[in-house]
Amino acid sequence: MIDPFGPIIAPFVEFGFMRRALAGCLALSVSAPPVGVFLTLRRMSLMSDAMSHAILPGAAAGFLVAGLSLPAMTLGGLVAGLVVALLAGAVTRATVVREDANLAAFYLISLAGGVLLVSLRGSQIDLMHFLFGSVLALDDAALILLGGISTLTLVALAAIYRPLVMECVDPLFLRTVSRSGGPVHLAFLALVVVNLVGGFQALGTLLAVGLMLLPAVAARFWTRDLGGLIPISMLIAAIASVTGLSLSYHLDLPSGPAIVLAAGALYLVSMLAGPRGGLLRRLIRARHLEA
Amino acid sequence: MSIRPATQNAFRLVGLTLGYDRHPAVHHLDGAVRTGDLLALVGPNGAGKSTLLKGMAGEIPCLEGHIDRSGDLAYMPQADEIDRSFPLSVMDLAGMGLWRKSGSWRSLWRWRPEIGAALDAVGLGGFEARPISTLSGGQFRRALFARLILQDCPVVLLDEPFTGIDNRTVEDLLALIRLWHGQGRTVIAALHDLTQVREHFPTTLLLAREPVAWGPTARVLTAENLARARNLSEAWDEDAAICVGPRQAVGHDHGSHGPDSHHHEDAA
Numbered sequence: 001m002i003d004p005f006g007p008i009i010a011p012f013v014e015f016g017f018m019r020r021a022l023a024g025c026l027a028l029s030v031s032a033p034p035v036g037v038f039l040t041l042r043r044m045s046l047m048s049d050a051m052s053h054a055i056l057p058g059a060a061a062g063f064l065v066a067g068l069s070l071p072a073m074t075l076g077g078l079v080a081g082l083v084v085a086l087l088a089g090a091v092t093r094a095t096v097v098r099e100d101a102n103l104a105a106f107y108l109i110s111l112a113g114g115v116l117l118v119s120l121r122g123s124q125i126d127l128m129h130f131l132f133g134s135v136l137a138l139d140d141a142a143l144i145l146l147g148g149i150s151t152l153t154l155v156a157l158a159a160i161y162r163p164l165v166m167e168c169v170d171p172l173f174l175r176t177v178s179r180s181g182g183p184v185h186l187a188f189l190a191l192v193v194v195n196l197v198g199g200f201q202a203l204g205t206l207l208a209v210g211l212m213l214l215p216a217v218a219a220r221f222w223t224r225d226l227g228g229l230i231p232i233s234m235l236i237a238a239i240a241s242v243t244g245l246s247l248s249y250h251l252d253l254p255s256g257p258a259i260v261l262a263a264g265a266l267y268l269v270s271m272l273a274g275p276r277g278g279l280l281r282r283l284i285r286a287r288h289l290e291a
Numbered sequence: 292m293s294i295r296p297a298t299q300n301a302f303r304l305v306g307l308t309l310g311y312d313r314h315p316a317v318h319h320l321d322g323a324v325r326t327g328d329l330l331a332l333v334g335p336n337g338a339g340k341s342t343l344l345k346g347m348a349g350e351i352p353c354l355e356g357h358i359d360r361s362g363d364l365a366y367m368p369q370a371d372e373i374d375r376s377f378p379l380s381v382m383d384l385a386g387m388g389l390w391r392k393s394g395s396w397r398s399l400w401r402w403r404p405e406i407g408a409a410l411d412a413v414g415l416g417g418f419e420a421r422p423i424s425t426l427s428g429g430q431f432r433r434a435l436f437a438r439l440i441l442q443d444c445p446v447v448l449l450d451e452p453f454t455g456i457d458n459r460t461v462e463d464l465l466a467l468i469r470l471w472h473g474q475g476r477t478v479i480a481a482l483h484d485l486t487q488v489r490e491h492f493p494t495t496l497l498l499a500r501e502p503v504a505w506g507p508t509a510r511v512l513t514a515e516n517l518a519r520a521r522n523l524s525e526a527w528d529e530d531a532a533i534c535v536g537p538r539q540a541v542g543h544d545h546g547s548h549g550p551d552s553h554h555h556e557d558a559a
Contacts, residue, residue: 162396169377169379169384170387171372172368172371173373173438176365176366178390223378225378226377226378
């Protein structure tokens, strides 16, 4: 009997490092996509891209101080990301320039500084590690970090869910009934940074955004409902993780890009076949209703 | 902003100047809005109606003077910042009005009958599950009024609530406003339709940056007052001098002299 899932599962059954990679990616698959859902709904998709660059100099500083040490680089990335997010937010409130423009300015400064720092000491291989991560070499500490980030994200999102939705839909209304708007916005930015730092560990800075945004965008082609977007985006991310890792094993591809390309493929499929505004649905026009 | 319990006045405005970038949009306004008043704000574009409502809602700081207000208020801005493409149901939008009761944790299911009743009251019964992106302009405005009902505040501020809305919807919403008035709530609405104001609003504040007249609607909306309101400048003078103080005392007929007749010091 031929088992169609056999080749997909085989590498995970066979190798411990593949199971570790899978566990890390699945942890990220349940935490990053919901954050991405809110980012896309707020039309801040590109903000996560900017933030992923902003964490680079912090991680690089950690690398300069302590070498390839997980705590140092994570801490550095967190600090750099939060500083850029807070500075951009504060400058926006104090001046007339809009938040996206400020964020662009700060992340460009930050990115250039980061590349400079890495090149001061690192070799080409180090830079590749920064940009594309090391999902096949996750140690215990990294797994605990990813699990912790995942737990923290889900608990925090549950706690701020309603005010966050209100802040997205009608920030002015939230301001008139509550003072929680500012803190909720900052907590959300912190979640973005934390998840990018987690993704940076597994997939590298450039691709961390992929697992955050691609499932979230793809999910919009399957449901119109916020309550549906979040689980569907998690599911898409999980499928992308499994197939991406499996493909990278069989075809001997770098795992980070393979996972993001798998997510990208799922996005393209959703865009074509999704029931909510997918392209095929537009081509085959259903007859309109009476009322 | 101080909140004083059980006063006769919903708002007391003391030497109030509101504006943007040091340029006043509401200039030296004194007076009080009595609790339970149904007040119309009338004036030409740029007269400061929206600015005054924003100031009352605490959205913008006072340039000078202060506003005393008592109790919670509900505020419906003219240009809302609502993202209508957000995947949210009508029930969830209206349910936001329950924030003070529900907080961020409690389920809205407990208030399902109340939400249903509020939607019925604005003629949106059965729309609970509809996404807000599918509502028409008038239906959306009705949903916002349902949210106001659920907010259940003693003071309601409405900034041009009927712009771009058909007659039937306006009639329904005006009935709702009169109901609020009957319940003893204070309602302040910025409006352009003078017939509407004469018919439904017992008191009116005619504003043209300076207060032109404030009192019973019939005595405020005279041809003479309206002409004076039109003539007051709405220009934004980049080189305006620094204003040194309010003109005369409270209750003074502000409109009787031209905008430059009080003492100004040159900015230089």
